[in-house]
Amino acid sequence: xTALVDGAAPRVRLRPGTGAKRLRGAALTLxxxxxxxxxxELVAWWYGPALAASPAETLRAGIDLARSxxxxxxxxxxTRRILLGWGLGVVVGAPVGILMGxxxxxxxxxxxxxxxxxxxxxxxxxxxxxxxxxxxxxxxVILIFYTxxxxxxxxxxxxxxxxxxxxxxxxxxxxxxRWQTLHAIVLPATVPHIVTAARLAMGNSFLTIxxxxxxxxxxxxxxxxxxxxxxxxxxxxxxxxxxxxxxGFTCDRLIRILAGRLLRxxxxxx
Amino acid sequence: xxxxxDVVKKDGRARTGGPGITIRDVGxxxxxxxxxxxxxxxxxxxxxxCVLGPSGCGKxxxxxxxxxxxxxxxxxxxxxxxxxxxxxxxxxxxxxxSEALFDWLTVRQNVAFGPRxxxxxxxxxxxxxxxxxxxxxxxxxxxxxxxxxxxxMRQRVQIARVLANQPKVVLMDEPFGAxxxxxxxxxxxxxxxxxxxxxxxxxFVTHDIDEAILLADRVVVMSAGPAARIKSSYxxxxxxxxxxxxxxxAELRNSLRADIGEEVRKSLRAQGADIEGAPx
Numbered sequence: 001x002t003a004l005v006d007g008a009a010p011r012v013r014l015r016p017g018t019g020a021k022r023l024r025g026a027a028l029t030l031x032x033x034x035x036x037x038x039x040x041e042l043v044a045w046w047y048g049p050a051l052a053a054s055p056a057e058t059l060r061a062g063i064d065l066a067r068s069x070x071x072x073x074x075x076x077x078x079t080r081r082i083l084l085g086w087g088l089g090v091v092v093g094a095p096v097g098i099l100m101g102x103x104x105x106x107x108x109x110x111x112x113x114x115x116x117x118x119x120x121x122x123x124x125x126x127x128x129x130x131x132x133x134x135x136x137x138x139x140x141v142i143l144i145f146y147t148x149x150x151x152x153x154x155x156x157x158x159x160x161x162x163x164x165x166x167x168x169x170x171x172x173x174x175x176x177x178r179w180q181t182l183h184a185i186v187l188p189a190t191v192p193h194i195v196t197a198a199r200l201a202m203g204n205s206f207l208t209i210x211x212x213x214x215x216x217x218x219x220x221x222x223x224x225x226x227x228x229x230x231x232x233x234x235x236x237x238x239x240x241x242x243x244x245x246x247x248g249f250t251c252d253r254l255i256r257i258l259a260g261r262l263l264r265x266x267x268x269x270x
Numbered sequence: 271x272x273x274x275x276d277v278v279k280k281d282g283r284a285r286t287g288g289p290g291i292t293i294r295d296v297g298x299x300x301x302x303x304x305x306x307x308x309x310x311x312x313x314x315x316x317x318x319x320c321v322l323g324p325s326g327c328g329k330x331x332x333x334x335x336x337x338x339x340x341x342x343x344x345x346x347x348x349x350x351x352x353x354x355x356x357x358x359x360x361x362x363x364x365x366x367x368s369e370a371l372f373d374w375l376t377v378r379q380n381v382a383f384g385p386r387x388x389x390x391x392x393x394x395x396x397x398x399x400x401x402x403x404x405x406x407x408x409x410x411x412x413x414x415x416x417x418x419x420x421x422x423m424r425q426r427v428q429i430a431r432v433l434a435n436q437p438k439v440v441l442m443d444e445p446f447g448a449x450x451x452x453x454x455x456x457x458x459x460x461x462x463x464x465x466x467x468x469x470x471x472x473x474f475v476t477h478d479i480d481e482a483i484l485l486a487d488r489v490v491v492m493s494a495g496p497a498a499r500i501k502s503s504y505x506x507x508x509x510x511x512x513x514x515x516x517x518x519x520a521e522l523r524n525s526l527r528a529d530i531g532e533e534v535r536k537s538l539r540a541q542g543a544d545i546e547g548a549p550x
Contacts, residue, residue, distance in 0.1 A: 166370035169339050170428075172357035174384040174435055184387075188374045265415060266374045 053235035058242060061235035070224070075243065077219040078209050081137065082251070085144025086198075086205045093149040093201070094194045097156025098186055107157075118150040123211040130215055140212040140220075147208040148201035155200065159193025160186055191266035195259045199252055206248040221247070290315035290350060290471040291336070291439060297344030297497075298328065298335050305331045307344065307497040311490065315350075315438075318465060318472045320482035322526065323492030323501075324534040329475045330443050332492075336473060337363045337441050349439065359384060362432030366444040368424035371416040377403070377427050378412040384435035402430040405464060422453040429464070439471040446481065458484050462511055479526045483519055484512050491529050494537030502529055 037055050044054035053061065065071035100107045100114075122143045133139040163186065171185045213222025221240050228236035260270035290313050297307035305328035313319050323329045334340045336347055338356040347354040349361065364370075372380055378399050385395045403409045406426040416424055425445055432440055446454040458481055465472060465485075476482055482489045486506050493501040504526065508518055538545055 164367070164369040166365040166367055167372065169334075169337070169357065170363065170365065170370040170431075171372075171383070171387075172339075173337055173359065173361060173363045174431070175359035175387040176383075177387075180387055184383075185372065188372070191374075 049234070051234065053238040057235045058238040061233070061239045062243075065224075065236070065239065071239070071243070073219050074221050074224045074240075075247065077217075077223075078213070078221045079247065079251075081140045081212065081220065082144055082202075082205045082209055084137075085141040085146075086148045086201055088141070088145045089148025089201050089205075090152050090194070090198050092145075093152025093197070094156050094190075096149075097153040097194075097197075098160055098182065098190060100153065101157045101160025101190075102182060102186060114150055114153060117146075118154065122147045122208045126211055126214060129212075135215075135217075140209075140217065143212040144205045144208055147204040151201050151204055152194070152197040155193050155197030156190055159190035159197075162193070163189045188266055191263055192268050195255070195263060195268050198259075199255055202251055202255060203248070206244060206251075210244070290317065291473070292348040292351075293336075293345070294348070295345035296332070296335070296342045296347060298331050298340060298342045300340075304497045305495055306492070306499070308499050309345070311500060313471060313473065316469045316471055318474065318485060318487045320474045320476055320486035320489045321492060322476060322479065322482050322489055322530060323498065324494050324530060324537050325477055326537070327492045327495045327498040327533070329492050329498075333363075333441050333443050333473060333475050336439075337361050359388070359435050360438045362435055362437035362440045364425070364428045364432055364440065364442040364445045366447045368416060368421065368428065368448075371424060371427060371431075373416050376413050376415055377408060377419070380416065380427055381431045381434050383431060388435075398434050402434045405433065405468070406430045406460070420453070421449050422457055425449065425457060426460070429461070433464075433468065433470075437470065439473065442472065442474040444476055445474075447476070447478075454478075454481070459511065461485060466510060479523055479530065480514060482526070483508075483522050484514070489522075489526065491526065491533070494533040494540065501533065 041054055044052040044057070046052075049057065062071065065074075096106075096110065100110055125143060125146065129139040129143050133142055167185055167189060168181065171181050176184060209220070210222035210225060213220040214226055217223040221244050225237050225240035228234070228240065256270040259268050291311075293309050293311040293313075296309040298305050299307075309332060311319075321329045321332065331340065335342050336354065338354050338358055338361060349358070354361070372383065375383070381399045381402055382395045385398050390398070399412070400409065403412055406429055408423065408426050408430065411419060411423065416427060419427065428445065446457050449457060462485055472485075474482075474485060483506055489504045489506060490500055491502045491504075492498050504522060506522065508516065512519065535545055
């Protein structure tokens with residue numbers, strides 16, 4: 001302690017400290033993952049192979065299904081459904097949210113529906129979706145769209161309402177008309193909220209994909225999990241769950257990286 | 271764009287020094303609260319007016335009505351004879367908060383916003399932007415984003431952005447209110463210089479007495495609200511650029527201080543404060 005007389009010295013010494021800090025952060029992450037795996041191992045040992053699969057068994061199942069191509073097909077099928085439905089949800093939800101936030105008539109017209117349907121979980125519509133849209137891709141994509149669109153709309157409205165009044169006033173007095181204000185001010189000012197909305201919607205999509213693939217899906221991670229039940233393959237169920245988590249994590253990371261890179265000037269901080 | 275009639279009208283106004291802005295019996299209120307009432311004021315073309323008053327007296331409200339953001343519930347606001355019915359590029363507004371800047375646009379794009387909305391070709395926009403960025407001394411930061419600038423520089427961007435639209439009137443709502451004292455002083459000098467090279471009508475709202483005397487041709491004092499009115503008006507005939515040290519400056523400051531002090535006490539008393547001072 002007595003060595004810290006020179007005021008500049010500690011500041012210089014802080015630099016290597018930040019590197020050590022990062023290393024410590026990584027070590028903590030590794031530690032918690034290892035503890036998790038150990039816990040999982042313990043649970044698997046306790047319940048036995050009929051009720052739970054150990055990490056090693058899950059890994060083996062993963063390798064087997066990857067070799068046969070079933071795992072890859074499942075990942076591709078589910079990812080495609082999610083990206084399509086979610087993308088549609090963002091592309092529809094964001095403009096609807098902007099219009100609802102800015103145009104009172106649109107708000108009044110759509111608000112009751114948004115406030116009604118957002119409380120109905122997509123799983124309630126699984127049967128109807130299949131009856132109406134068939135057993136093909138359409139019904140699954142529409143369910144993912146359904147689970148995405150309201151959350152995007154509601155967050156976009158919140159973003160529109162949070163725009164500083166002086167920005168809108170400045171635009172108006174600089175000569176922007178209604179339409180110009182919408183695309184030159186309201187849209188860019190709402191981008192951070194839309195990105196947050198897109199991330200939340202991605203989470204919802206992963207929650208929904210399993211129910212969307214309950215019935216009449218022959219591929220997909222949800223289908224894998226449901227079919228495993230019929231075969232009594234607990235290790236496949238475990239694999240499906242792990243893949244779902246890893247895939248969701250990856251998608252969210254990708255959104256964060258892309259948005260952080262491409263939309264930085266709109267104030268998106270990731 | 272400019273018809274012959276417009277030119278004639280402009281010339282006519284310039285010769286007579288006729289009204290740029292006419293405020294007649296204006297009252298502004300909302301939700302059962304009458305913020306200001308019976309405001310009458312004629313502002314000449316090219317005149318620099320400062321509106322002073324105790325905080326909350328409705329001076330900003332009056333300015334926002336002049337800008338067309340709020341509709342008055344009594345009387346009329348006219349710009350060169352035409353009723354103000356809404357926001358208008360002829361009425362430029364500089365806001366106190368730099369939140370009014372568009373953060374996702376560079377300084378250059380912010381200044382080019384008005385010309386872009388009017389559909390001017392790119393080359394012409396570029397010329398205008400260069401001219402006004404030069405005027406406020408920001409050419410070197412043209413490609414930065416507002417978040418990379420200091421408070422004083424952001425307000426310069428706001429001023430350049432408004433002037434780039436070549437408005438008849440510039441309305442300024444405590445534009446230097448959020449700046450530190452040093453920066454504020456520099457900005458006041460800059461604004462005075464810009465206004466002298468670039469005459470236009472300015473309505474400048476402030477609660478800073480020295481600032482008003484430094485900048486204004488005429489200082490208008492508003493009474494405490496509710497139903498605030500114009501209490502008094504002072505012509506400032508000091509040569510520009512002005513120095514705070516002179517005797518005339520000090521004399522004017524004392525009169526204004528007494529005037530506003532009275533209103534501040536009145537408003538505090540109305541809110542139930544027990545303070546000393548001559549009753550109104």
